[in-house]
Structure formats: C-alpha cells, structure tokens
Amino acid sequence: MTTTVYVPLDSAAVALGADDVAAAIRREASQRGESVAVVRNGSRGMVWLEPLVEVATPEGRIAYGPVAPSDVPGLFEAGLLAGGGHALHHGPTEEIGFLRRQTRLTFARCGITDPLSLPDYEAHGGLAGLRRAMTLDPAQIVDEVMQSGLRGRGGAGFPTGLKWKTVLGADATQKYIVCNADEGDSGTFADRMIMEGDPFVLVEGMAIAGIATGATRGFVYLRSEYPQAIYIMNRALALARKAGILGDSVLGSGHAFDMEIRVGAGAYVCGEETSLLNSLEGRRGVVRAKPPLPALEGFMGRPTVVNNVISLASIPIILDKGADFYRDFGMGRSRGTIPIQIAGNVKHGGLFEAAFGLTLGEIVDAIGGGTASGRPVKAVQVGGPLGAYFPRSLFDTPFDYEAFAAKDGLIGHAGIVVFDDTADMLKQARFAFEFCAVESCGKCTPCRIGAVRGAETLDKLAAGIEPDRQKALAADLCTTMKFGSLCALGGFTPYPVMSAMTHFPEDFKPAPMAQAAE
Numbered sequence: 158m159t160t161t162v163y164v165p166l167d168s169a170a171v172a173l174g175a176d177d178v179a180a181a182i183r184r185e186a187s188q189r190g191e192s193v194a195v196v197r198n199g200s201r202g203m204v205w206l207e208p209l210v211e212v213a214t215p216e217g218r219i220a221y222g223p224v225a226p227s228d229v230p231g232l233f234e235a236g237l238l239a240g241g242g243h244a245l246h247h248g249p250t251e252e253i254g255f256l257r258r259q260t261r262l263t264f265a266r267c268g269i270t271d272p273l274s275l276p277d278y279e280a281h282g283g284l285a286g287l288r289r290a291m292t293l294d295p296a297q298i299v300d301e302v303m304q305s306g307l308r309g310r311g312g313a314g315f316p317t318g319l320k321w322k323t324v325l326g327a328d329a330t331q332k333y334i335v336c337n338a339d340e341g342d343s344g345t346f347a348d349r350m351i352m353e354g355d356p357f358v359l360v361e362g363m364a365i366a367g368i369a370t371g372a373t374r375g376f377v378y379l380r381s382e383y384p385q386a387i388y389i390m391n392r393a394l395a396l397a398r399k400a401g402i403l404g405d406s407v408l409g410s411g412h413a414f415d416m417e418i419r420v421g422a423g424a425y426v427c428g429e430e431t432s433l434l435n436s437l438e439g440r441r442g443v444v445r446a447k448p449p450l451p452a453l454e455g456f457m458g459r460p461t462v463v464n465n466v467i468s469l470a471s472i473p474i475i476l477d478k479g480a481d482f483y484r485d486f487g488m489g490r491s492r493g494t495i496p497i498q499i500a501g502n503v504k505h506g507g508l509f510e511a512a513f514g515l516t517l518g519e520i521v522d523a524i525g526g527g528t529a530s531g532r533p534v535k536a537v538q539v540g541g542p543l544g545a546y547f548p549r550s551l552f553d554t555p556f557d558y559e560a561f562a563a564k565d566g567l568i569g570h571a572g573i574v575v576f577d578d579t580a581d582m583l584k585q586a587r588f589a590f591e592f593c594a595v596e597s598c599g600k601c602t603p604c605r606i607g608a609v610r611g612a613e614t615l616d617k618l619a620a621g622i623e624p625d626r627q628k629a630l631a632a633d634l635c636t637t638m639k640f641g642s643l644c645a646l647g648g649f650t651p652y653p654v655m656s657a658m659t660h661f662p663e664d665f666k667p668a669p670m671a672q673a674a675e
C-alpha cells in the first residue's frame with residue numbers, strides 16, 4: 158500500500174526547509190522499503206508550523222510540524238505513516254484551532270490539492286464556476302458579481318462588478334484582463350500563497366472575467382521577488398491551455414481567452430494600477446492621471462479590467478455557489494470573506510480567511526496568540542506600509558472597510574503587522590516618510606518633496622530641535638500630501654505618520670538629553 162505524504166512547495170515552507178524535508182522523507186521511506194508518494198501541496202497557511210508535513214490516513218490527514226530533515230527518522234520510528242504520536246504531532250489537520258475557525262471560500266483548496274493537478278482541481282470543485290458562467294450571458298455574469306458584493310481586495314475596495322460593467326459596456330475591438338499580482342504591501346502574502354497553492358483558481362477567475370467583459374487576452378503582472386509563483390503559474394497556464402481551458406474556445410464555449418505572465422521589476426508604485434499598465438506596456442512605472450479610467454482606456458489604450466489576485470480568485474466560488482451564498486458572509490458593505498495575513502512580531506503568523514467582522518483584538522490576541530516575543534502588543538499596522546497604526550484601545554474595531562475608515566485606518570490588502578512594546582513609533586513614522594520618498598514615482602510635488610521634508614522634520618524632532626514646531630510641520634505636510642497627491646502612495650503616507658503621532662504621543666517627545674540641551 159502506498160501512503161501519501163504532503164510536504165508544501167509554498168515559498169514560506171521551502172524557505173524553512175521543505176525541499177530537504179521532502180527529500181529526507183523519500184530517502185527514509187526507500188531505506189525502510191515503505192511505499193510513499195510525496196505530494197508537494199500548497200501551504201495551509203499556518204506559517205509557524207512550516208514545514209508542515211501531513212500524512213493521509215483513513216481518519217483523514219494528520220499533521221506534523223515544524224519538521225526538520227533531522228526529525229524524519231524519528232517520525233518514521235514513531236509510526237508517521239499511520240499517523241502515530243510524536244512531539245511534532247498535531248492530530249487531524251482540520252482540527253487545528255487556527256484552521257477550524259476559518260471560513261475558507263477563496264482558499265478552499267489551498268493546501269489540500271496538488272496545485273498542478275487539474276484532475277485534483279476538478280475533484281475539489283474546480284471549474285464549476287466557469288462551467289456555470291458559460292451558461293449565462295455576459296451581463297448576467299457581471300450582475301452575479303455585482304450582487305455578490307465583492308469589492309476589490311487589492312486595497313481600494315472598489316466594487317468588482319461595477320468595474321466589469323464599465324468594461325463590458327465599452328465599445329472596443331480588443332479588451333484586456335490584467336491581474337495585479339505585484340503584492341508589494343508589507344506583511345502580505347495571500348496573492349503568493351494562492352498562486353503557489355491553487356493556481357488554477359486564478360486562471361478560472363480570469364477566464365470568467367474575460368467571458369463576462371468580452372476580453373480575450375489576460376496578463377498576470379507578477380513581482381520578480383516571487384520566482385516560485387512565476388514558475389507554478391507558468392506551468393498552470395501550459396496545463397490549462399492543453400486542457401482547453403485557455404485558447405480559441407474556452408472549454409468549447411466559443412469564447413476565446415488566453416493569458417500570460419509578465420514579471421515586474423520590483424517597484425512598489427508599480428502595484429498602483431496605472432503605473433502597472435505603464436510598466437506592462439514597457440514604459441517607466443509612473444502613475445497616470447485619472448480619468449481616463451483603465452476600465453475605458455487601460456492597457457494599450459483599450460478597455461481593461463485591473464483586479465487583484467484575490468478578487469479574481471474569489472470569482473469562481475461566486476459563480477459556482479451564487480451571489481447570495483457569498484453575500485451572506487460579512488458585515489455592512491463588506492461582503493464575503495477576506496484572507497487576513499497575520500505577520501510581524503506574532504506567535505501564530507499565517508493566513509486566516511474569515512467573513513468580515515472579526516475585531517482586530519480577536520485577530521491579534523485570540524487567533525495570532527499575541528506577540529512572538531511574549532511582550533505586550535503595542536501597535537498593529539493594518540493595510541501595508543500606507544496603513545494606520547492601531548493601538549490596543551482600538552482593538553474593538555471590526556474588520557470592515559467602513560469601520561476602519563471611521564477610525565482613520567484602512568484594511569488595504571488585509572495584511573496586519575504586529576509590534577510589541579519595544580517599538581519606537583517615531584521611528585516607524587519616519588520610516589513611512591522614508592518609504593514614500595524611496596518609492597515615489599516623482600510625478601507630483603506633494604509626494605516627491607513632501608516625503609523627503611517629512612523624514613527631515615522627524616529627524617529634527619528626534620534630535621530635540623524645536624519639537625513642537627516639527628510636530629506641527631509634520632502634520633501640515635501630511636495634510637498637503639493627503640489632499641494634494643495624485644495617487645494613494647503620497648495620499649496615504651499620512652495614515653501611518655498621523656496615527657503614530659496621535660495614538661503614541663509619548664514616543665514623539667524629544668529625548669531627555671536633547672531637551673536638556675535646548
């Protein structure tokens with residue numbers, strides 16, 4: 158009898174030694190004369206347990222982790238292949254609290270299937286959304302997406318159905334679907350995880366988007382820092398083409414749709430949709446003024462859907478189960494589920510997909526388990542480098558676009574980075590200005606100049622030079638950047654700066670030495 162053992166091929170697992178663990182398992186099995194099939198799956202998203210090894214048993218999959226190659230002989234000795242007890246044994250994977258408490262819709266297959274097996278994909282519900290879409294008119298598909306309440310997961314939270322409707326209504330001989338896989342936000346990895354762990358769901362979502370809007374070509378703009386995702390996506394495209402999911406007639410429907418991977422060179426601003434389009438066209442990654450909207454004049458001046466990976470990967474389940482099913486999850490105007498990425502100084506870092514509405518406190522304390530250092534949580538930055546720092550006093554904020562905006566914050570791509578009480582919020586605020594200065598595309602003055610002046614101002618504050626004046630100047634610069642910048646890089650840098658100044662005023666007092674010298 159052959160036993161199936163799963164060892165993730167996800168970059169996080171590989172960085173922690175998964176390839177060596179897979180090799181050690183194969184070696185040990187062969188030395189013992191055991192028949193073992195090692196499947197390289199996606200990650201389950203419990204990064205602190207990676208490399209997480211799972212063994213298929215009649216009672217379901219049994220989890221072990223984090224496994225080092227040197228643990229492998231001992232694991233076999235303990236009866237790994239039968240799910241035997243061991244210090245690294247966590248019991249049935251699905252029963253691990255972090256997984257059990259999730260609502261996995263977009264990530265339903267991630268970590269379960271072989272990412273590059275189409276039969277496995279179909280056996281777990283893959284292609285059902287595309288097959289249903291093929292029975293609908295384009296306008297009906299767009300309406301289904303609109304009714305689902307799905308909002309863009311890339312950061313701005315714009316209704317996906319509305320964007321598609323604009324592209325569908327545009328009159329053009331050529332339209333495009335562009336998937337934004339630049340994933341530049343700090344603490345985020347949901348796009349990477351799904352591209353590595355369930356690439357066909359993105360292909361399926363893009364094919365549906367193509368059929369819905371009349372676009373026949375698609376691009377995935379994928380950052381160069383993700384070589385594993387680039388490799389897996391390219392393999393998946395080749396397999397999908399061979400199976401007729403991509404090509405002149407998608408699954409024999411008569412709709413043409415094909416797509417390719419384009420690799421970005423690593424500028425944060427190239428995640429902004431108009432910079433991305435410039436980069437995709439081979440130009441410098443500079444922000445374009447809007448209007449015209451990319452939906453009307455996007456790639457090569459043609460109507461273009463630009464959507465984040467998670468927005469597009471959520472489409473198949475919406476089409477498969479229907480708009481009502483998806484919309485029933487969530488709160489307020491934030492419908493469906495959101496893959497929250499928990500990172501930074503946290504005990505249980507990883508990806509947690511849940512309906513909107515969990516409070517920040519639940520996410521950090523109950524799910525994340527508090528800090529990895531064991532020290533008190535001081536601040537949590539939500540939404541990437543342009544997101545606000547939230548103190549404990551705001552931990553009752555529910556994960557919802559409007560609730561975060563009401564507290565001068567944003568959800569962004571749903572990455573949260575935890576800091577303990579050793580964090581210096583003045584340094585973090587300075588870093589926000591510095592980041593903006595380094596990553597600015599330079600097109601508009603408030604961002605190009607404001608970010609540099611902002612960093613200088615906070616340097617003077619740290620040195621104790623006229624501290625009150627510097628604080629007022631920093632706030633003034635923030636107002637100019639917020640209201641005068643062309644895009645959200647300059648426009649949102651004030652969020653981390655002002656939240657740090659507002660919620661952690663004690664860190665913005667000059668050092669006693671400097672005060673004395675004044």
Ligand SMILES: Cc1cc2nc3c(=O)[nH]c(=O)nc-3n(C[C@H](O)[C@H](O)[C@H](O)COP(=O)(O)O)c2cc1C
Nearest residue numbers: 309310311337339340341428429430464465468645
């Ligand atoms: C500076 C900057 C960086 C951005 N980076 C990303 C990114 O890495 N990935 C992404 O999907 N959206 C990013 N966005 C948002 C995109 O401009 C755009 O709103 C998004 O791709 C639209 O897709 P969605 O509606 O599915 O979210 C960024 C925006 C700005 C201003």
Ligand code: SF4
Nearest residue numbers: 599600601604644647
């Ligand atoms: S805000 Fe910054 S990144 Fe955005 S257009 Fe202006 S200079 Fe470029």
